[in-house]
Amino acid sequence: MGRSPCCEKAHTNKGAWTKEEDDRLVAYIRAHGEGCWRSLPKAAGLLRCGKSCRLRWINYLRPDLKRGNFTEEEDELIIKLHSLLGNKWSLIAGRLPGRTDNEIKNYWNTHIRRKLLNRGIDPATHRPINEAAALDVTTISFAKEEDNVFGSAGLGLIKEEVKSPVREMRCPDLNLELRISPPYQHQNESLKIEERSLCFACSLGLQSDKDCSCNINGGGSSSTGAGGGGGVGNTGYDFLGLKTAALDYRRLEMK
DNA sequence: AACCCGTGCAACCGCGATTCA
DNA sequence: ATGAATCGCGGTTGCACGGGT
Numbered sequence A: 001m002g003r004s005p006c007c008e009k010a011h012t013n014k015g016a017w018t019k020e021e022d023d024r025l026v027a028y029i030r031a032h033g034e035g036c037w038r039s040l041p042k043a044a045g046l047l048r049c050g051k052s053c054r055l056r057w058i059n060y061l062r063p064d065l066k067r068g069n070f071t072e073e074e075d076e077l078i079i080k081l082h083s084l085l086g087n088k089w090s091l092i093a094g095r096l097p098g099r100t101d102n103e104i105k106n107y108w109n110t111h112i113r114r115k116l117l118n119r120g121i122d123p124a125t126h127r128p129i130n131e132a133a134a135l136d137v138t139t140i141s142f143a144k145e146e147d148n149v150f151g152s153a154g155l156g157l158i159k160e161e162v163k164s165p166v167r168e169m170r171c172p173d174l175n176l177e178l179r180i181s182p183p184y185q186h187q188n189e190s191l192k193i194e195e196r197s198l199c200f201a202c203s204l205g206l207q208s209d210k211d212c213s214c215n216i217n218g219g220g221s222s223s224t225g226a227g228g229g230g231g232v233g234n235t236g237y238d239f240l241g242l243k244t245a246a247l248d249y250r251r252l253e254m255k
Numbered sequence B: 001a002a003c004c005c006g007t008g009c010a011a012c013c014g015c016g017a018t019t020c021a
Numbered sequence C: 001a002t003g004a005a006t007c008g009c010g011g012t013t014g015c016a017c018g019g020g021t
Helices: A019-032 A040-044 A050-061 A072-085 A089-094 A101-118
Strands: A137-142 A157-163
Touching: A019 A040, A019 A050, A040 A050, A050 A101, A072 A089, A072 A101, A089 A101
Parallel strands: none
Antiparallel strands: A137 A157
16 A cells, blocks of 8 residues: 655745744744644645655744754763663654754764774774774673573563674664673662563553553652662662762653 | 865655544 | 654755956
8 A cells, every 4th residue: 555645746946944934933933832743734735745844843933942062971861861762862852852853863973983993993883993803702681581591570681692793683674782790789688579660662661551560650669769770779870870869861752 | 265075954855653534 | 563754863965156367
């Protein structure tokens, strides 16, 4: 089955937006809200595709956007988030108020990639370029429940694999590869079992997710510091040098 | 002055996910 | 349950601009 085009291309403008188009779009959204993007162009008197209007609003016209250069702190946060999430630009943008996914993606490709390369770090793997080919790497993979050696209450962490240099990605679309060095020692040995048994959905902060299999939702779901890397606790933990206090990635919004 | 090339960024495109009838 | 419509994301493209020759 073919997909119908999102708009009639013959009667829409393309390319750079004019001031007048911007004004019309802003005025319409101020008056009516974002609503349905498909019908918005016609209602606003714009000869533009709905997708184009949405992009223009989100990436350029939204009043809460922070224009201007990225700060050093933002740089480092983007690098750390990218090491965790890969090219999930919308999730990364969710942790940087006033920045858009498109902006961050562009910034990554034009500045940060080069910055990391200059540091001798592979921007794709976040490993030292020289080291990347030679290192034995311990990876953690996430898998469906039936593959889970911890059973249905497990972390969604199936096993540790020592491979070199090929890495197996069980959940490639999430790209949450974890490097372990050395094994994390929890400070509180009396850790409650339910705190250690978050399913993968909960480890990402999706406690209400229908895929949740760890049964913690009913009462006293752990609201702090869980995590796939084995670090669990109320004080947060250091994952890739990133304290969960600074990055509670379990709460990343999954829109 | 003219041309070339690299860079940065806005915008487009294709497609998967989600919603709706 | 199914298929169409719509949304949203990530990759890619195209263009303006500035610096070098």
